[in-house]
Amino acid sequence: MPRILVVNGPNLNLLGTRETDIYGPLTLEDLNERLNNLAADLELELTFFQSNSEGELIDFIQKEAPNVSGMIINPAALTHYSYAIRDAIAAVKLEVIEVHISNLHQREEFRQKSVVAPVCVGQICGFGPYGYAMALSYFSDALREE
Ligand code: DQA
Secondary structure, three states, X not given: OOEEEEEEOOOHHHOOOOOHHHHOXXXXXXXXXXXXXXXXXXXXXXXXXXOOOHHHHHHHHHHHHHHOOEEEEEOHHHHHOOHXXXXXXXXXXXXXXXXXXXXXXXXXXXXXXOOOHHHOOEEEEOOOOHHHHHHHHHHHHHHHHO
16 A cells, blocks of 8 residues: 655644644644555555654655655644755655645745745645545545656
8 A cells, every 4th residue: 555654843743732823733643643644545544643843754754755645744843944944855756735724824924935845745824633534535536646
């Protein structure tokens, strides 16, 4: 079965309690469980990773990317300034989708720029946790067409 990485950056371990007016009530554990159910239907295997550390995220991407068919990443605040995450994604030559729970374009100006999006297939934002499912559907279709 094709395997997809689902990577979440800083503070996303606090989903469910963190700024619930913006990010909603779902915990990361609940979100991952939902994604696993969807992945089973789509015949995809998921590997989850969350870290609050930029270096750990990069180490994970470097180690796992050569062995998988795609990656869904929510780089959280690193989206807006981490050239190192951007370079890690560009280096591994993998189809990557950037996902955000909130609609960045309705928020502070510093959130409206992603330094990561230019090296991704695309960016999904503003659909809450459903954005991750949308990204998974993309991979399901894209892999079938290969
Ligand atoms: C976020 C948006 C980022 O600006 C923020 O720093 C996050 C979460 C989102 O999913 O909406 O931590 O990536």
